[in-house]
Amino acid sequence: MTRFWLGGYGAGMDGSADGIGLLAGDAQSATALAYRGAVAEAPSPSWLARHSRLDVVYAALEGDAAVQAFVRTGESKLAPLGERVPVGESVCHLAVAPSGQYLVASCYGDGKVVRIGLDADGRPVPDAVDKAAALRAALFGEDPDSGAAPRAGVGAAASDPYDTPVGTEPRVSHAHAAAFLPDGRIVTTDLGFDLVRFWRPTATGLALDHEVVLPRGTGPRHMVVHPSGHLHVVTEYSCEVFTLAAGPDGTWAVVSATLASPIAEVGVDFPAELARSHDGHVLYTALRGSNTIAALRVHGSGDRLESIALADSGVDWPRHHLVFEGKLLVAGQRSDTVALLDLDERTGVPVGIRHTTQAPTPTHFLPVR
Structure with a gap:
């Protein structure tokens, strides 16, 4: 049976979800998914992540600035594992290390990137959180208007991300996502400062390796680590x-930039998730606003992209999507619906809406193992 844990926004985030939900098909039709109700109470578990080895799920409680661990207790049940752990304002993304020894929480509200240690049972370790939070504050707690010396960046833009021109509002750090690289480093996005940061894990937290500065006002959000x-x-x-791409010395830099769609309208469309096909030949991003899915072909060695299609997402405000069994599953935050899109087997292009179902303010899918 096809099943997904479903993250969502609750009353505290103007939503109707009452916890982590279950989205499942039936024996007759794995692609006719239906919402089966909440399997664990939690306030606005907007992003979910799985332990790399254990049957433990972590929820970013976005409105409560905390992370909560849940252990699977039955075929479709989750129970709290330990106490919730405070991390930072509007925590919106979690990524678990391949080793299972820690996770990284990204906090949109205050820009914190927090390393949370995990014990042998997958339970968060509060002491590790405190150390990481202190480290993060020391590194990036400065006010962009404080007059600090400019910070050098590596990438496409010459302007410094911490430099705020006179007469404009100071920019605010908005950490948004994290991913683990094959060499053991961690990459994170800062939507507010237009930065992609690379970190080295240490015994007590994260050490900044270097930064890539994107053009001012681009707003880097989510990422895909490509097989290339x-x-x-x-x-x-x-x-x-x-x-x-990474150079011979391990320093990353921008090698290309591609419009998600030639007809995407800046200021109207706001891309959310970025996902790839299983073979890595196609990337998909959702445009909130026009409520469409943009497909991009990966060319060359993986360094070039080409926009190839734009299709109806089947939902309002497509916040998250993923590829499974040759189809695309899309969460409609504002329509309280989930849509399943068919993908062309040859090109990977979305070709139509196969199925929709009601679900309370869905924000994230996590396949049930």
Whole structure:
């Protein structure tokens, strides 16, 4: 049976979800999914992540600035594992290390990137959180208007991300996502400062390795670590996908930038998730606003993208999507619906809406193992 844990917004985030939900098909039709109700109470579990080895799920409680662990107790049940752990304002993304020894939480509200240690049972370790939060504050707690010396960046823009021109509002750090690279480093996005940051894990937290500065006002949001070794980053404000590559010395830089769609309208369309086909030949991003799915072909060694299609997402405000069994599953935050789109077997292009179902303010899918 096809099943997904479903993250969502609750009353505290102007939504109707009452916890982590279950989205499942039936024996007769795996692609006719239906919402089966909440399997664990939680306030606005907007993003879910799985432990790399254990049957443990972590929820970003976005409105409560905390992370909660849940252990699977039955075929379709989750129970709290330990206490919730405070991390930072509007925590919106979690990524678990392949080793299972820690996770990284990205906090949109205050820009914190927090390393949370995990014990042998997958339970968060509060002491590790405190150390990481202190480290993060020391590194990036400065006010962009404080007069600090400019910070050097590596990438496509010459302007410094911390430099705020006179007469404009100071920019605010908005961490949004994290991913683990094959070499053991961690990459994170800062939507507010237009930065892609690369970190090295240490015994007590994260050490900044270097930064890539994207053009001002692009708003890097989510990422895909591509099998080719490239990193693709979708930008919420400029409707682009930037492709980054690592040089011989391990320093990353931008190698190309592609519009998500030639007809995407900046200021109207706001890309959300970025996902790839299983073979890595196609990337998909959702444009909130026009409520469409943009498909991009990956060319060359993975360093070039081409916009190839734009299709109806079947929902309002498509916040998250993923590819499964040759189809695309899309969460409609504002329509309280989930849509399943068919993908052309040859081209990977979305070709129609196969199925829709009601679900309370869905924001994230996590396949049930």
